[in-house]
Amino acid sequence: MTSPTAREHAAIRVLLADDHPVVRRGLAELLGTLTGVEVVGQAGTGHEALREVALHRPDVVVMDLRMPVLDGVEATRRIVRDHPATAVLVLTMFDEDTLIAEALRAGARGYLLKTAEQEELERAIRAVAAGDAIFSSSVAGRVLKQVAAARDVSVLPHLSPREREVLDLMATGATNGAIAQRLNLSPKTVGNHISAIFLKLGVSTRGEAIVIAKDAGLGRRE
Structure with a gap:
């Protein structure tokens, strides 16, 4: 049995889900330079993401939203439902209010734009792996508005x-x-x-x- 101390020092297991191989490769290389972070799998579609999550049981899925076959929002919803110990961090080019709201409702733990700096991405991965929620500064204000609107209803x-x-x-x-x-x-x-x-x-x-x-x-x- 793995001891609590061993679990605390285990690497954060990350799965990359993006339909652009160049993006996945770049992210994998970037994350490979981080201490205590391990890329355990990659996926190019939402269905592949579901399969890889079931296979590898990662701590974090870095998820693009616009993917073929099954989009990132629905993939996020199914991952959160079927694998609640896995946190989903959205990493996308889109900061549209509708997409932000859909990702939140699906259960995403964080929302970053692909323009984020390496330090911001690293901080976000470690945060969601620890059970926290994190958003890029460009979307944080809109997240708060979405939550406030939900509370009003x-x-x-x-x-x-x-x-x-x-x-x-x-x-x-x-x-x-x-x-x-x-x-x-x-x-x-x-x-x-x-x-x-x-x-x-x-x-x-x-x-x-x-x-x-x-x-x-x-x-x-x-």
């Missing part, structure tokens, strides 16, 4: 069924470890779900999320 319907379960247990005061045990998930997966909940609710602390959950009737036990 109704926040909880934007949560996945699993995220609602996690939020419900959070509202009872359960710790991440207790939630992981109750739902038969790894602590890392619980952390990823909580980061996604924070993003979708537009909050930054556990206390704020719990207040919203209780207002929505979650966390109640007989």
Whole structure:
């Protein structure tokens, strides 16, 4: 069995999904220079991305949105649904509001433009692998507006069924470890779900999320 210390020092396993071989090759070479980051696979279509994720179980998928056969948004949605321990970081040329919103709803943990500097890409990969959410400065403002608009309508319907379960247990005061045990998930997966909940609710602390959950009737036990 792998010890906690070994897991903490294991390399971040990254899968690259982009329909341009030159882009994938460049990214692979760039990431190959980073300490503690390992490229474990590449994909040129959304379907290939799904197959490679199932095969390699990466920590992070760097995902383009405009790909043939199955686009990056739908591929992201399926990866998040079927492999919740894998975080998706969007890396695209497009900063359209509609695409940003679709990627967020699909469960992307971050959204960067391909014009991002190497340091920004490295920071984003390490952040999403740790369960955080990160966005390039050029789209961050629009992300906040998307979240605010969602909150004005109704926040909880934007949560996945699993995220609602996690939020419900959070509202009872359960710790991440207790939630992981109750739902038969790894602590890392619980952390990823909580980061996604924070993003979708537009909050930054556990206390704020719990207040919203209780207002929505979650966390109640007989």
